[in-house]
Amino acid sequence: MRSIxxxxxxxxxxxxxxxxxxxxxxxHPRKYSHICDGLKLATLFFExxxxxxxxxxxxxxxxxxxxxxxxxxxxxxxxxxxxxxDTVKVISCYADIIAIRHPKEGAALVAANNASIPVINxxxxxxxxxxxxxxDLLTIYREKGRLDGLTIGVCGDxxxxxxxxxxxxxxxxxxxTRFVLISPEELRVPDYVINEALVRKxxxxxxxxxxxxxxxxxxxxxxxxxxxxxxxxxEEYLRLKDSYILTADRMKNAGDDMIVMHPLPRVxxxxxxxxxxxxxxxxxxxxxxKYMRMALMLKLLAEAGKLESTGLNGSRTxxx
Amino acid sequence: xxxxxxxxGIVIDHITAGKGAQIYxxxxxxxxxxxxxxxxxxxxxxxxxxxIIKIDAEIPVDFDVIGYVDPGATVxxxxxxxxVEKRTMELPELLTDVIKCRNPRCITTTEQELKxxxxxxxxxxxxxxxxxxxxxxx
Numbered sequence: 001m002r003s004i005x006x007x008x009x010x011x012x013x014x015x016x017x018x019x020x021x022x023x024x025x026x027x028h029p030r031k032y033s034h035i036c037d038g039l040k041l042a043t044l045f046f047e048x049x050x051x052x053x054x055x056x057x058x059x060x061x062x063x064x065x066x067x068x069x070x071x072x073x074x075x076x077x078x079x080x081x082x083x084x085x086d087t088v089k090v091i092s093c094y095a096d097i098i099a100i101r102h103p104k105e106g107a108a109l110v111a112a113n114n115a116s117i118p119v120i121n122x123x124x125x126x127x128x129x130x131x132x133x134x135x136d137l138l139t140i141y142r143e144k145g146r147l148d149g150l151t152i153g154v155c156g157d158x159x160x161x162x163x164x165x166x167x168x169x170x171x172x173x174x175x176x177t178r179f180v181l182i183s184p185e186e187l188r189v190p191d192y193v194i195n196e197a198l199v200r201k202x203x204x205x206x207x208x209x210x211x212x213x214x215x216x217x218x219x220x221x222x223x224x225x226x227x228x229x230x231x232x233x234x235e236e237y238l239r240l241k242d243s244y245i246l247t248a249d250r251m252k253n254a255g256d257d258m259i260v261m262h263p264l265p266r267v268x269x270x271x272x273x274x275x276x277x278x279x280x281x282x283x284x285x286x287x288x289x290k291y292m293r294m295a296l297m298l299k300l301l302a303e304a305g306k307l308e309s310t311g312l313n314g315s316r317t318x319x320x
Numbered sequence: 321x322x323x324x325x326x327x328x329g330i331v332i333d334h335i336t337a338g339k340g341a342q343i344y345x346x347x348x349x350x351x352x353x354x355x356x357x358x359x360x361x362x363x364x365x366x367x368x369x370x371x372i373i374k375i376d377a378e379i380p381v382d383f384d385v386i387g388y389v390d391p392g393a394t395v396x397x398x399x400x401x402x403x404v405e406k407r408t409m410e411l412p413e414l415l416t417d418v419i420k421c422r423n424p425r426c427i428t429t430t431e432q433e434l435k436x437x438x439x440x441x442x443x444x445x446x447x448x449x450x451x452x453x454x455x456x457x458x
Contacts, residue, residue, distance in 0.1 A: 105425050109427075192441070
């Protein structure tokens, strides 16, 4: 049974296919509005989330399907000590596809290994969050018209940020990608990510602490939040937390067609004044995330034979 | 120092000096009720010094453990006093329940029944990573 745990579970051809499906959904929403009639998504969110959970739920509703979920992790079987493996075996009897978020790293893989229906990782601790990266890729494609030949600046907490590692892994597979890694020394991209995603593939990159200097050469600036909970030392956090604040004034350093992205939520690393700048794309990412989750669920349900089993045919069946 | 040759059993040879005890422990040889010899710091033409383990019975051996600890070691199967099979070791692609993941955020810390599985991430650096959380093996 095919599941998606890591963005690297999808080939670049499959990413192209998902983007094509998402664009078709955007252009022809009615064609898709009943394609999942009778199908159920189970959202298993073992930790609080608003954006991701609602995005998955909205995505399934827009495909005509239903959503079942647990009220909260505190009231779930997990609170009684049930394992992830047992939980997904049970949920597999009720639903057609699962979206899971769990505070423990690797929980989504355990779910996928035990479920008899497709599992989508909606975030497993600080490890992977592939559907955020799908949102990022569609945003880049829609805004820049391509995924290759781009210079991408990633800025902020590059050490712990799972979205950053996923984005680097995904974009390093495209021809002509170049990365500028902008962070304080203490929050550099870990060496193993640099080695596996960049050095081994021969992807050019540079590291700097200077955002202003880096900005003019960027096609994309991907901002991230510096997270308090990652620091053992409050002083260290206070020293670093305001390292990079993107202001309207700072945006003058950027080219006219550079786009600003952010996985959200933001704290103060992008000032609200930047929101009105046409180059700010972070709220578009949210919308694009819903479309890509729709495309991904369609792909996995089709591969699992679920779309045919509900008797869908003709114009209500998409070619995936 | 002499240790009698074995008639039927296993000889793990060419172990890098100092790694014999780790292999002995990870293979669980201390719990066997057959004769086992761990010989340390034996003179070796090839290695200078080496460790050797002799097991006086043909027990099932997890070759992945030996490959992980010391890919340069060799395993000889002895039957009727003759070597019938000589195996060279290599780094295994997957290591199951040999080492534990130390990442407190890993799912293996809360789900006790899960096997601890590591994959070979970098053969040159002999680097293994947990398949669940990708934390490097210590």
